[in-house]
Amino acid sequence: MLVRAMSPHQDLHQPTLAMSELLTRIARAGRPPLHHLSVAEARTLYAAGAEVLDLPRAPLSRVEDLTLPGPGGPLRARLYAAEQATPPPALLFLHGGGFVVGGLNTHDSLCRQLALRAGCAVLALDYRLAPEHRHPAALRDAQAALRWLIASRADLGLDASVSPAMAGDSAGATLAASAALHARDEGLPLAMQLLITPGTAGGAITDSMQRFARGHLLEAATVHWFFAQARPQSPSPRWPDDDPDFAPLNAVSLAGVAPACVVLAGCDPLFDEGLAYARRLESAGVPTRLHLAAGVTHNFIKMGRALPEAAVALDVAAAALRQAWNLPPNRPRGTTT
Secondary structure, eight states, X not given: OEEEESOTTSOTTSOOXXXXXXXXHHHHHTOOOGGGSOHHHHHHHHHHHTTSSSOOOOOOSEEEEEEEOOBTBOEEEEEEEOOXXXXXXXXXXXXXXXXXXXXXXXXXXXXXXXXHHHTSEEEEEEOOOTTTSOTTHHHHHHHHHHHHHHHHTTTTTOOTTSOOEEEEETHHHHHHHHHHHHHHHHTOXXXXXXXXXXXXXXXXXXXXXXXXXXXXXXXXXXXXXXXXXXXXXXXXXXXXXXXXXXXXXXXXXXXXXXXXXXXXXXXXXXXXXXXXXXXXXXXXTOXXXXXXXXXXXXXXXXXXXXOHHHHHHXXXXXXXXXXXXXOOOOOOOXXXX
């Protein structure tokens, strides 16, 4: 396992100066936490602020809205690719937002950055959201999208000679991890899973969940509110932590799953469960690259205008993807891309 911290002099769990200043500004803005809002209000608020701190949307030669078949009906998706001399490999991306908020537009910048830096085509999926569509609807959509992408690569002008990869941030990373386990069980080809600040333990009360429960953007109460929306109509008494589709840390075995790159934020309530998942992957013999972003919060990778750590993490993720596809290394692009 390759472990990288952003600075050897930075306390992993102590906010950096830039992060502290950003948290102060956000607190002064007085935005209510999502769990104090209705679902419709939460979606509107999240959409309005999702890319305020993101890197500028990088221009790409191909940005195409698509519709693909899903288990509950047609699914919207968006394909991103930079101009290249040869067909690029494919990456399926699943957005964050607690299974309740978010969509194609809230993660447009992040998908563009991944396509540009990793030299791939990114297919972003607009999976069904809770509470209208409860667990496991989003996971089933992700599985269907991966099968469709594998079958459609050549028709899309993508490289069908290499396996696709899968990525997600936050809840999207949870979906990616669970879908990667299903891909293993189905014998589907998958080059890598990129898990950015994933939830893996179904909201377990860990040290990091308690330490960063309030005042660090993602609040513990919001995590539990998200789970309440995603809760299946007939859950088991111990849901969600006993459902490996929702809490992949509880899967019986991780052996044989696709190689992983796990990106964690030191001041994230989900840090401990993300670290535990990376360690379980490694213990199962899965090639795993772990990147620890010291002193930043959940969702930091979408704060590239304010935090240099975002660009570093993007380059780490891109390097892992390129290595999985045997592509030449890319020059780090920094925050001005």
